[in-house]
Amino acid sequence: MPVIAIALSGRQLSLLQQQELQRTTTRLIEEIMGKRPSVTAVMVQSLPSANWAIGGEALNDHLRAAQVDITITAGTNTAEEKAGMIDAIHQMLNDRVGPLAEASYVVIHEVAADAWGYAGRTQQSRQQMRQLI
Template sequence: MPIITVRYATSHEVRPEDVASAASAASTSFLRKRADLTAVIAEPVDQSRWFIAGKSLAEHALASFWLEIRIVEGTSTKEERERFITGIFEAMGQLLGPLHHESYVHVHEVRADAYGFGGRTQERRFIEARPLPAVPGAD
């Protein structure tokens, strides 16, 4: 149930749904997240409003993106997060065109008791899904 926000700037037309699809696919492939519980906000930004080292992306003649994903702490490994960051950078490069190296990915790992959807925390879902342990001699 990750929530992903992607801001991106490029010189050519890219559909937000294509950016959202790439982000969702990467979270499924690399972080083992369920696609049916993944929400994505894809926000295009004009290249003239995105600055790196005092120059706009239009002046750099490069694309860029900034992606944040929130997942429950402990549900992915360091290796999975590294593959996600590498994979999403590659996917965005294919979609947006040549990327400025100052394109960012931030994986937020949040506590299960401080994160949820549908009015319930992830910790509550975990507790409710666990079977009660058998008590010896309680039959």
């Protein structure tokens, strides 16, 4: 049940561009990290270039920056899977909406299973139920 927030500097993306990023990100996290698409949430937002600075200087519209935050349950993926996801997301964004500034980041946040969940149940309670079956 990953939650993925993609923030991009620069001009607003079209609805079709946003949907393509959402679909491709969902496909990548399924293929690379084994996450279920049915509980994968992807949010995309654009911020004006003037609101984003690197090295203390506001960006211009010719270069985009990105911040991607991926939240997953701690211990559910290997270091290799996480590295693969970071690379794939960076390449996907660079190809579809780039070029990206070097200081564009993908961060994978691992949250303890007892500290988050969906549909009113923690990930830990879901894991315990699967063990009983």
